[in-house]
Amino acid sequence: MRWMWIDRVVELVPARKLVAIKNVSLAEEHLHDHFAADPARGLAALPVMPASLVIEGMAQSAGILVGHAEHFKQKVILAKISRAELARDAGPGCTIRHTATIERLDAQGASTRGVIELFDHAHPELGYQPMGTIDLMFSHLDNNQGGAGRSGEAFPEHNFVFGEGFKTLLRTSGVAIPD
Amino acid sequence: MTRDDIFTKVRDVLVDALAVEEEEVTPSASLVGDLGAESIDFLDIVFQLERAFGVKIAQGELFPEGVAQDPKFVKDGMVTAEGLAGLKSRLPHVDFSTFEKDPRVTNVAKVFTVDTLVNFVEKKLAKQPA
Numbered sequence: 001m002r003w004m005w006i007d008r009v010v011e012l013v014p015a016r017k018l019v020a021i022k023n024v025s026l027a028e029e030h031l032h033d034h035f036a037a038d039p040a041r042g043l044a045a046l047p048v049m050p051a052s053l054v055i056e057g058m059a060q061s062a063g064i065l066v067g068h069a070e071h072f073k074q075k076v077i078l079a080k081i082s083r084a085e086l087a088r089d090a091g092p093g094c095t096i097r098h099t100a101t102i103e104r105l106d107a108q109g110a111s112t113r114g115v116i117e118l119f120d121h122a123h124p125e126l127g128y129q130p131m132g133t134i135d136l137m138f139s140h141l142d143n144n145q146g147g148a149g150r151s152g153e154a155f156p157e158h159n160f161v162f163g164e165g166f167k168t169l170l171r172t173s174g175v176a177i178p179d
Numbered sequence: 180m181t182r183d184d185i186f187t188k189v190r191d192v193l194v195d196a197l198a199v200e201e202e203e204v205t206p207s208a209s210l211v212g213d214l215g216a217e218s219i220d221f222l223d224i225v226f227q228l229e230r231a232f233g234v235k236i237a238q239g240e241l242f243p244e245g246v247a248q249d250p251k252f253v254k255d256g257m258v259t260a261e262g263l264a265g266l267k268s269r270l271p272h273v274d275f276s277t278f279e280k281d282p283r284v285t286n287v288a289k290v291f292t293v294d295t296l297v298n299f300v301e302k303k304l305a306k307q308p309a
Contacts, residue, residue, distance in 0.1 A: 079219040079222070080219050080220070080223060082195075082196075082223065103226070104226045104229070104230075106238065107238060108222055108238055109219075109222050111223070111226050137219060137222065137223055137226075139219055139222065
C-alpha cells in the first residue's frame with residue numbers, strides 16, 4: 001500500500017470540507033530516527049512526527065477532497081505548499097486531526113486551506129488543540145499540460161493518483177467512491 | 180480604485196504567492212525572470228487576484244493557454260504573425276512591443292510583468308458595473 005499519512009476520513013462534505021485523523025504510533029520506524037538520541041551531545045531521543053509527513057497528511061486529506069469533488073476523474077497533483085506553519089510537535093500516542101477546506105476549485109486546479117489540531121490522549125480534557133495551518137495548491141494534471149511555460153509532458157491515461165491505497169482508506173472510512 | 184491602489188494589492192498578492200520581498204515587486208519586474216514565478220504560481224496568482232479584487236477570471240483570460248501547442252501559432256519555435264495577432268486580441272492587457280522584435284515562443288513568459296497584472300485588473304474593474 002502506498003504510504004498513507006492519514007488513518008481515517010471522519011467527515012466529508014463534498015466539494016467543501018474533509019476531516020481526517022492520523023494516530024501517531026511509536027511503531028512507526030521513522031519516529032526512532034526523528035529524533036534519535038545523541039549521547040555525545042547528551043541528548044535523549046525525541047520521537048516526534050516529522051513536519052514534512054504532517055504536510056503530506058494534509059496533502060492527502062485535501063487531495064481526496066479535491067478529487068472527490070470531481071468524482072476522481074481528475075489527476076489531482078500537489079503543486080504548491082502555499083503556507084505551512086506548525087507550532088507544536090506530535091509525539092507517539094497523539095492524534096493529529098486534519099481539516100481541509102476548498103477555497104477555490106476550477107478546471108485547472110484547486111487551492112485549499114488546512115487546519116491541523118492535536119489531541120493528546122494523556123489530557124483528553126483539553127480536547128483538540130491548535131497545532132498549525134497548511135494551505136496547498138493542487139493542479140488537475142490533464143488540464144495543465146498545454147499552458148504557458150508548461151512541460152507538455154505525457155502522463156499515463158489511467159488515474160494513477162487515486163490508487164488502491166486511497167480507495168482502501170475511503171472504503172474503510174465509509175466514504176462511497178462516486179461513479 | 181486608483182492605479183496605485185491596484186498596484187499595492189497586486190504587490191501584496193505577489194509577495195504572498197511568490198514569497199518575494201515588497202521592494203522586488205516593481206512595475207517592470209517580470210514574473211518569471213525577476214520574481215521567479217513557475218507555472219503553478221500563475222494559477223495561484225489568478226486565484227489570489229480573484230479574491231483580492233472580487234472578480235472572476237476565466238481560464239486563459241490573464242495568461243495564455245495552449246499557444247505553444249497550436250501549430251498555427253508557433254512554427255520552428257517562433258510565434259507566427261497569426262499567433263501574435265491572436266495573442267494581442269486575447270490579451271489586450273499585455274504589451275507585446277518588445278516581444279515582437281524577438282518572437283521566440285520561449286520569450287512569451289517574459290512579457291508578463293507586474294504592470295501586466297495591474298493593466299489587467301484595471302481593465303477588468305472598469306468593465307464591472309459600479
